[in-house]
Amino acid sequence: MPTTDTLxxxxAALSDPTRRAILARLKIGAASVTxxxxxxxxxxxAISKHIRVLERAGLVERGRQAQLRPCRIAAQPLQEVSEWIEHYRQFWEDRLDRLDEFxxxxxxRSKNHGRKKRSKDRNIRR
Amino acid sequence: MPTTDTLxxxxAALSDPTRRAILARLKIGAASVTxxxxxxxxxxxAISKHIRVLERAGLVERGRQAQLRPCRIAAQPLQEVSEWIEHYRQFWEDRLDRLDEFxxxxxxRSKNHGRKKRSKDRNIRR
DNA sequence: GCATTGATTAACCATCCGGTTAATTAACCT
DNA sequence: AGGTTAATTAACCGGATGGTTAATCAATGC
Structure with missing residues (x-):
C-alpha cells in the first residue's frame, strides 16, 4: 500500500532485469512499446506493465504520436539513488583502504625499523 | 524463484525503507538483532527476516557471540550497483549538458559567424 | 464507414513479500 | 537441571507482482 518514498x-523499479534491459535499450534512443x-x-x-512501473518511478517519460506511445529515458530519480549509495562507498572500499594502510x-616500518605509525587519516574515500 | 542475478x-533488498534504515544504523557500527x-x-x-534478506543480498554479514548474532555492514554489492548507475549519469545530467552545449x-558561432559546429560525441537524442 | 495497427485494460492465476503470533532452538547463568 | 535471554522457524494472512489471454480503446489509411 504506501511505501510512497521515491528511493x-x-x-523497486530497478530490481527487475527486464526493466533494466528496457532502460538500457532506451539509452540508445526513444522507442515504441512494440x-x-x-x-x-x-x-x-507484460512489457506495457513494466513500462508503467518505470513511468511511475519517473524513469521513463512517454509521448504520443499517431498510435505510438514513444518512450524515452528520464533518469532523474537515479540521481537520488546515486547520492544515497555514495554514502556507503567507504564501506565497499574498506578492503582497499586496509591494503593501503598495510x-x-x-x-x-622499513624506514624506522618496525615502529608502527598510527595513520590518523583512515577514512579515505576516493 | 529465479531472478538470481546479483543486481x-x-x-530488491534496497527497495525497502526498513532495510535501508537498518543499513544506515549499521554504518555507525555492528549491532545485535534486538x-x-x-x-x-x-x-x-519481522526484523529477523529483513536482516536475512540483507544477508542473502550480501549486504550484511553476521558473527556469533554467546546468544547474540551481531550484524555488520558488508556493502560490497553496492559497488556493482554504483557502477551500473554511473552508466546513466549523463542522462540525469542532461540538462546541464544541453546548457553546456548551448x-x-x-x-x-561568435568565432566563425554563425557556422554551427556539430559535436560528434554527444549522444543526446530526444 | 471499416479494417488495421499499436497499446492498454480487465480478469485471472501463481508466487512473492511484509507482517503477525506461537513454538522452537541455542547459549548463558545459577 | 531449570530458567532466562536472543534469535530463528513455522504457519498463516492480505496485498503486491509478474505473467497470461481476451477484450477494448485510439489513431491511421483506405
Missing part, C-alpha cells in the same frame, strides 16, 4: 519505488517488447519472450501487456605501514 | 537481489529492532514498531521476527555552440 523505494526507484529501487519495439521495446521485441527482444523479450513476453507478451505485449602498505603504508610496511613502508614506514 | 536484482541487491536492488538492538537493530529497537527503533521500529515491528516484531523481532554555451559552446554560442561561443563557436
Amino acid at each position: 523505494s519505488t526507484t529501487f 519495439e521495446l517488447a521485441e527482444p523479450f519472450e513476453m507478451t505485449l501487456p 602498505l603504508r605501514d610496511l613502508q614506514s | 536484482s537481489t541487491t536492488f 538492538e537493530l529492532a529497537e527503533p521500529f514498531e515491528m516484531t523481532l521476527p 554555451l559552446r555552440d554560442l561561443q563557436s
Whole structure:
C-alpha cells in the first residue's frame, strides 16, 4: 500500500532485469512499446506493465504520436539513488583502504625499523 | 524463484525503507538483532527476516557471540550497483549538458559567424 | 464507414513479500 | 537441571507482482 518514498519505488523499479534491459535499450534512443517488447519472450501487456512501473518511478517519460506511445529515458530519480549509495562507498572500499594502510605501514616500518605509525587519516574515500 | 542475478537481489533488498534504515544504523557500527529492532514498531521476527534478506543480498554479514548474532555492514554489492548507475549519469545530467552545449555552440558561432559546429560525441537524442 | 495497427485494460492465476503470533532452538547463568 | 535471554522457524494472512489471454480503446489509411 504506501511505501510512497521515491528511493523505494526507484529501487523497486530497478530490481527487475527486464526493466533494466528496457532502460538500457532506451539509452540508445526513444522507442515504441512494440519495439521495446521485441527482444523479450513476453507478451505485449507484460512489457506495457513494466513500462508503467518505470513511468511511475519517473524513469521513463512517454509521448504520443499517431498510435505510438514513444518512450524515452528520464533518469532523474537515479540521481537520488546515486547520492544515497555514495554514502556507503567507504564501506565497499574498506578492503582497499586496509591494503593501503598495510602498505603504508610496511613502508614506514622499513624506514624506522618496525615502529608502527598510527595513520590518523583512515577514512579515505576516493 | 529465479531472478538470481546479483543486481536484482541487491536492488530488491534496497527497495525497502526498513532495510535501508537498518543499513544506515549499521554504518555507525555492528549491532545485535534486538538492538537493530529497537527503533521500529515491528516484531523481532519481522526484523529477523529483513536482516536475512540483507544477508542473502550480501549486504550484511553476521558473527556469533554467546546468544547474540551481531550484524555488520558488508556493502560490497553496492559497488556493482554504483557502477551500473554511473552508466546513466549523463542522462540525469542532461540538462546541464544541453546548457553546456548551448554555451559552446554560442561561443563557436561568435568565432566563425554563425557556422554551427556539430559535436560528434554527444549522444543526446530526444 | 471499416479494417488495421499499436497499446492498454480487465480478469485471472501463481508466487512473492511484509507482517503477525506461537513454538522452537541455542547459549548463558545459577 | 531449570530458567532466562536472543534469535530463528513455522504457519498463516492480505496485498503486491509478474505473467497470461481476451477484450477494448485510439489513431491511421483506405
